[in-house]
Amino acid sequence: xxVESRPSARGxxxxxxxxPPPAFSxxxxxxxxxxxxxxxxxxxFARKPQNLIIHHDxxxxxxxxxxxxxxxxxxxxxxxxHSWIIALIGLYTALGLMLVxxxxxxxxxxxxxxxxxxxxxxxxxxxxxxxxVRVLSRDVVRQERFALIILLGxxxxxxxIIGSPTSFTFIDEYIHLRNxxxxxxxxxxxxxxxxxxxxxxxxxxxxxxxxLIDLTGLxxxxxxLIVIGASRLLITACLFFIAERATKSSVAAAGxxxxxxxxxxxxxxxxxxxxxxxxxxxxxxxxxxxxxxxGETARLVSPITLIAIAAVTxxxxxxxxxxxxxxxxxxxxxxxxxxxxxxxREVGRMALVxxxxxSAWFFIVARPATSYLFGENILPALQQMGAVVSGHAKPRxxxxxGGAPASPEWYMMAGFAAVALIVLALPPALYRAxxxxxQRQGANLYRNRGLNIALIIAMVIAxxxxxxxLPRLTTEGGAISSRSSEYLFTxxxxxxxxxxxxxxxxxxxxxxxxxxxxxxxxxxLVAASAVTVVLIGEASIASxxxxxxxxxxxxxxxxxxxxxxxxxxxxxxxxxxxxxxHFAVGIVDSQALATYGExxxxxESSWPIFLNTAMNDTVVNTIRTIKVRYLFxxxxxxxGIPTNPGDYYFSPWEPLSGKYTRPxxxxxxxxxxxxxCSRLIYTSGPIQIFDVTRIENGSCIPSAARTxxxxxxxx
Amino acid sequence: xxxRRQRTLVGILVIATMxxxxxxxxxxQVLRIALGILLVFFLPxxxxxxxxxxxxxxxxxxxxxxxxxxxISLAVTICMAVLLAALPVGLTRSSISxxxxxxxxxxxIYAWFRGxxxxxxxxxxxxxxxxxxxxxxxx
Numbered sequence: 001x002x003v004e005s006r007p008s009a010r011g012x013x014x015x016x017x018x019x020p021p022p023a024f025s026x027x028x029x030x031x032x033x034x035x036x037x038x039x040x041x042x043x044x045f046a047r048k049p050q051n052l053i054i055h056h057d058x059x060x061x062x063x064x065x066x067x068x069x070x071x072x073x074x075x076x077x078x079x080x081x082h083s084w085i086i087a088l089i090g091l092y093t094a095l096g097l098m099l100v101x102x103x104x105x106x107x108x109x110x111x112x113x114x115x116x117x118x119x120x121x122x123x124x125x126x127x128x129x130x131x132x133v134r135v136l137s138r139d140v141v142r143q144e145r146f147a148l149i150i151l152l153g154x155x156x157x158x159x160x161i162i163g164s165p166t167s168f169t170f171i172d173e174y175i176h177l178r179n180x181x182x183x184x185x186x187x188x189x190x191x192x193x194x195x196x197x198x199x200x201x202x203x204x205x206x207x208x209x210x211x212l213i214d215l216t217g218l219x220x221x222x223x224x225l226i227v228i229g230a231s232r233l234l235i236t237a238c239l240f241f242i243a244e245r246a247t248k249s250s251v252a253a254a255g256x257x258x259x260x261x262x263x264x265x266x267x268x269x270x271x272x273x274x275x276x277x278x279x280x281x282x283x284x285x286x287x288x289x290x291x292x293x294x295g296e297t298a299r300l301v302s303p304i305t306l307i308a309i310a311a312v313t314x315x316x317x318x319x320x321x322x323x324x325x326x327x328x329x330x331x332x333x334x335x336x337x338x339x340x341x342x343x344x345r346e347v348g349r350m351a352l353v354x355x356x357x358x359s360a361w362f363f364i365v366a367r368p369a370t371s372y373l374f375g376e377n378i379l380p381a382l383q384q385m386g387a388v389v390s391g392h393a394k395p396r397x398x399x400x401x402g403g404a405p406a407s408p409e410w411y412m413m414a415g416f417a418a419v420a421l422i423v424l425a426l427p428p429a430l431y432r433a434x435x436x437x438x439q440r441q442g443a444n445l446y447r448n449r450g451l452n453i454a455l456i457i458a459m460v461i462a463x464x465x466x467x468x469x470l471p472r473l474t475t476e477g478g479a480i481s482s483r484s485s486e487y488l489f490t491x492x493x494x495x496x497x498x499x500x501x502x503x504x505x506x507x508x509x510x511x512x513x514x515x516x517x518x519x520x521x522x523x524x525l526v527a528a529s530a531v532t533v534v535l536i537g538e539a540s541i542a543s544x545x546x547x548x549x550x551x552x553x554x555x556x557x558x559x560x561x562x563x564x565x566x567x568x569x570x571x572x573x574x575x576x577x578x579x580x581x582h583f584a585v586g587i588v589d590s591q592a593l594a595t596y597g598e599x600x601x602x603x604e605s606s607w608p609i610f611l612n613t614a615m616n617d618t619v620v621n622t623i624r625t626i627k628v629r630y631l632f633x634x635x636x637x638x639x640g641i642p643t644n645p646g647d648y649y650f651s652p653w654e655p656l657s658g659k660y661t662r663p664x665x666x667x668x669x670x671x672x673x674x675x676x677c678s679r680l681i682y683t684s685g686p687i688q689i690f691d692v693t694r695i696e697n698g699s700c701i702p703s704a705a706r707t708x709x710x711x712x713x714x715x
Numbered sequence: 716x717x718x719r720r721q722r723t724l725v726g727i728l729v730i731a732t733m734x735x736x737x738x739x740x741x742x743x744q745v746l747r748i749a750l751g752i753l754l755v756f757f758l759p760x761x762x763x764x765x766x767x768x769x770x771x772x773x774x775x776x777x778x779x780x781x782x783x784x785x786x787i788s789l790a791v792t793i794c795m796a797v798l799l800a801a802l803p804v805g806l807t808r809s810s811i812s813x814x815x816x817x818x819x820x821x822x823x824i825y826a827w828f829r830g831x832x833x834x835x836x837x838x839x840x841x842x843x844x845x846x847x848x849x850x851x852x853x854x
Contacts, residue, residue: 146778187805189797207796207806208755208789211815214808215734215751217744230756230785237782278789285786292779300767304787311790314797 085134089148092130093155099123101162107549114408116549121536127155128261128535132528135254136504137521142250146240149257153236156261157229160271163550167221169561171644172274174591175199179206180220181598184213192580194601195594198373201366204315205275224273232271235281236261238288239490245291246454246494247436251504255497255531256490262418262535263489264482264542279316280486282308283323290327290350291454305350313357317369320358322487326457327351333453377480384474395473399544407545418537421530422492423466429499433459436498454494461491475658482542500527546643557640558649558663562592566634569687570597576682577630584609584623585632586649587642593632602626607650610637613667615675615702620695629693631672635686638666675702720765721830727762728823730754735816738809754812759819760787766826770833791815 103120107113131152135145163169168177175195182191183206193200205227212223236257243256260266270277286308293301313320331348362369387393399407399415437455468484471477504523539548551561570592573581579598583590584606594601608622609631622628641660642649648657649664672678672690677700682689694700734750761784768774775783795814800806 143778183800183806187800187807189800203797203800204793207800208793210800210806211792211796211811212751212755214806214811215738215754215815216748217751218748226752226756230789234782234785234789237778238786241779241782278793282786282790282793285782285790289783289786292783298767300763304763304767304790307794308786308790311793315793 086144086147089130089134090151093127093151096123096126096128097155097158097162099126100159104163104550108552110552110555113546113549117411117545120549121539124159124267124535124539125532127159128152128258129528129532132258132531133524135258136251136500136524136527138251138504138524145250145254146237149240149254150233150236152258152261153232154229156267157232157271160268161225163268167567168224168273168595169550170268170272170274171195171591172269173224173272174562174595176205176209176273176275177220177224177595178598179203180209180213180224181595183207183210184220185598192600193594194599195591196372198317198366198369199275201361201369202275202314202316204311205273205278207314208278209273228271228273228277231278231281235270235284238281238284239493242284242288242291242454242490243494243497245288246452246458247498247501248452249498249501252494252497252501255500255527256493257497258531259493259496259534260489262531262538263485264538265486266489267539268542269482270486275316276319276483276486279312279319280322282312282315283319283326284490286312286323286350286354287326290347294346302346306353309350309354309357313354313361317358317362317366317373318483320354320361324351324355324358327354329457329460330453333456337451337453337456377476381471381474381477381480384476385471388473389470393474396475396478398472407540411540411545414533414537415541416537418534418541419469421534421537422496425496425499425530426462426465426492429495430459430463432498432502433462433495455498458491458494461488462495464488465492485538500531503527544643555640558588558636558642560588560642560644562588563636565685565687566592567596569593569632569682569684569689570595570599572682573597573599573630573632573689581630582626582628583630583632584626584628586610586634586637587651588644589632589634599630601632602628604651604653607654610650610668611654611664613665613671615671615677619671620702623692623695624698627696629691629696630681631678631690631692633669633672633688633690635666635669635688637664638669639663676700677702721827724762724765724823724827724830727758728820728827731758731816731819731823735812735820738812754815754819755792756788757784758788759791759815759822760784760789762819762822762826763787763791766822766829769826769829770837791818 099119100123103116103123105111106116106119131148134140135148168174175193176199178193178195179191179199182193182200183189183203185191189203189207190200209220209223209227212218212227213220216223218226239260240253240257244250244253247253247256270280286305289305289308293305309323312323327347328351331344331351334344334347384393388395399412433455437452437459465488468481468488471481504527547560551559553564566589573583573593574597577599580600583593583597583599583601585593585601585603587603590601590603593599605626606622606628608618609628612619637649640663641647647660648654651657672688672692673680677692677695679691679694680688681691695702730750730753734754737747737750761780764775764780764783764787792815795818796806796811799810799814804810
């Protein structure tokens with residue numbers, strides 16, 4: 001009796017049945033024979049196809065049935081035999097994290113920044129490269145690969161935590177911290193979020209974090225870290241399993257996970273306390289869950305899927321739409337390539353549910369989201385891209401920002417090398433994926449397995465990668481290009497993972513004929529090196545050189561991170577002025593003022609107040625129109641030009657946004673100290689808070705003739 | 716094996732009840748943190764998995780079971796927290812603990828009965844266990 005893999009009547013995972021020996025059959029080696037299971041379980045029931053995964057990566061046999069990993073005695077032995085290697089990789093990971101910590105501390109203490117960046121990348125390589133080499137090696141069992149991929153995901157999450165160990169530091173983190181605080185304060189949804197009004201209408205992250213805070217008594221920062229850490233675990237594991245189901249190989253799945261870990265957003269952005277970083281793992285979980293439970297008759301399977309879909313819907317718009325597209329494409333592909341059956345209809349139903357739910361939430365509940373997403377992000381980027389393509393506008397110089405210093409050559413070259421490597425590897429990877437997906441592989445490995453729908457979808461996603469790089473040539477489109485990588489690298493990882501699997505698989509006979517040494521370790525080393533280069537390059541693409549490491553306290557110019565004195569001033573404002581007061585403030589300081597101070601910050605519309613040299617009619621009218629009661633003045637604006645994304649002090653619509661070559665003139669801030677209508681109520685170092693309530697309510701009108709040239713009293 | 720699974724469900728029931736009680740009784744912070752994390756990230760999903768697959772747990776590997784428990788727990792907690800915050804009762808310490816702890820306890824009881832039914836059915840394929848009837852025999 002031979003065991004032959006046949007395409008399943010119900011899905012991608014092959015079923016196994018008795019079949020006559022094929023013409024090309026050969027005698028199995030002893031190890032292979034010992035690992036073949038009988039087709040019937042001891043209890044007499046047919047084995048479920050879900051328990052059987054073909055492992056092509058083991059050099060002992062091309063195709064074999066493997067018992068459930070947890071119950072395989074052979075697997076356990078291999079695990080024990082290689083445990084010292086895992087311990088060694090763990091040591092390398094710890095060493096890498098230590099290097100990252102040293103690099104961050106060097107940057108915070110105003111040490112040599114260039115040396116710190118080198119140390120940082122050395123730490124990243126120490127974390128990433130050993131795992132990459134090991135999981136792409138041939139003699140590694142699936143569980144070890146999976147465990148190492150999980151270790152890598154958590155270690156890269158730790159890199160972000162090491163960079164900001166005591167508080168949130170990214171702008172999106174402040175947005176969702178404010179959401180969480182609103183829910184904790186009011187116990188209800190949709191509280192005003194001055195940092196990003198749209199975020200208040202996607203309360204999934206804030207609600208779960210508030211629930212965890214209520215249940216445990218932990219701080220919002222620690223609760224947020226735990227929630228995002230759990231999400232990181234979820235997406236790392238789900239992507240491995242999804243890639244394994246798509247490629248039918250744990251080597252390719254490991255390669256896919258490595259590639260996903262190398263995407264530019266994974267290191268920092270996907271580790272931040274942001275709604276997308278919870279929704280995307282949940283979306284990945286939905287895909288895995290539907291694939292894993294297809295054909296299950298359990299009545300609770302569909303309700304569980306619906307609950308997960310609901311969670312994605314109320315957590316993030318783009319993730320919900322992306323899930324709709326994936327499930328819709330899945331249904332469409334099965335509709336086009338397969339006969340209709342109940343399982344296809346189940347995918348279609350779920351695609352319809354998430355499509356309707358996400359659209360209804362987006363257009364009916366989260367109304368500000370439409371203008372935020374299309375008006376402020378997608379349409380401007382598309383317009384700029386159209387202008388660049390049609391020749392009406394010049395493309396942006398890559399690695400250049402308005403105020404940021406130029407990046408070193410090697411930093412830019414790393415980014416170009418990463419993109420070039422991916423683009424060069426993409427055609428052969430797509431060809432290989434195509435061959436497998438449409439059964440054009442010559443060997444018996446993939447014969448008779450039917451169309452691989454998951455791989456076809458992965459190919460379509462991966463093919464979009466070169467197009468996704470075009471928006472980088474515009475000032476508005478860089479963020480969209482980077483953000484899309486979180487989605488595109490799922491498919492890209494699968495097809496490049498298949499290429500890596502092909503590269504490291506033994507072809508000893510062919511190589512012997514060519515009088516070439518086999519050296520399988522060399523191919524593993526090359527594949528691991530390539531993906532490590534991609535990691536370094538994509539990290540350089542994601543962050544500007546000066547913002548890769550945490551900023552020093554009280555930097556010489558205008559800071560791009562919230563400074564401790566701003567936090568102290570914000571807390572003072574909460575205690576002494578009460579919450580939800582209208583503050584005019586700069587974009588960087590608004591993050592602390594809206595969260596630690598719980599104030600209603602006005603940044604985008606308040607730039608005329610600050611960017612005028614005198615308390616003229618424009619300033620007074622703006623104060624009255626947007627009902628500003630307090631001004632939060634940071635004198636560091638006069639020390640340096642802005643280097644935050646967009647390169648502006650207050651708003652992307654201020655006149656010199658993105659074009660600053662000199663710092664803001666001190667006269668623009670000094671005017672507040674000269675007028676009788678404003679009252680200085682707080683001063684500490686470069687931070688001042690002015691009370692302009694009398695101007696706002698019209699009881700005092702400043703003299704427009706008094707210019708700031710005669711002003712006194714600035715710190 | 717089946718006895719161990721049933722004991723696990725009883726343990727979950729106890730933990731869920733403890734998590735609800737600790738919201739009204741002063742307990743050490745460490746215990747509160749441990750119970751809270753279990754209640755948000757593990758217990759609801761694990762219990763639902765046990766209820767959904769009462770006798771076919773071998774279909775899911777331990778890794779998959781843990782993954783499913785985490786994903787389902789997160790999804791359930793998000794939905795419950797958002798629902799509570801949208802209702803007049805609001806998202807408070809007591810409401811969230813009662814909602815998640817209570818629903819986990821209820822699902823654990825349901826899973827316990829389903830497990831018992833499945834065990835009896837497999838042991839005696841032709842005999843219905845006492846007190847458990849099929850849908851058709853109810854009328």
